[in-house]
Amino acid sequence: MLFKLFFLFTKIGLFTIGGGYAVIPLIEKDIVSRAWLTHHEFYELLAITESLPGVFATNIAALVGYKIGGIRGGIVAALGTIIAPFAIIVFIAMFLSRFQDNIYVIKAFKALxxxxxxxxxxxxxMAIKVNKMGPKELLLPAAALILMCFFGVSPIWIVIAGCLGGIAYFELKK
Structure with a gap:
């Protein structure tokens, strides 16, 4: 299982361009199709990952790996996401300076x-679909987006407000 986790996350790290949120559909497809996690479990881990500091792809890999294979699974999955991009970045850094002004390289990056x-x-x-979210459930995320984009509210304050609101909601629900 550890080898499968390492290979899967190395493959994802190797072929994911854009990093961060771009890895979500790839991880979800592979993890859920192998029945290692359900859609609901995956999106719970995704919600946790979004509140963690650090590299998103590595965090989600570590949480998925931990859920599947314990501490070793988390470490192996995280290493899998790190090794391939690290090697690619080193390779690009060695040669990109020669090609950074090449029109084909510029067009390739724009096309991506x-x-x-x-x-x-x-x-x-998929999160909206899996969690059966309607307009009512989308009001808070929409309000947060509006506050950040149009009123310059820091995402840090949005996260803090969300944490406090979640705690208050569940305390009042008790």
């Missing part, structure tokens, strides 16, 4: 932007 946007939008759609 819409793909990354789609990879980020897909898990948002």
């Amino acid at each position: 932007r819409p793909v990354v946007v789609a990879l980020v939008a897909a898990p948002c759609y």
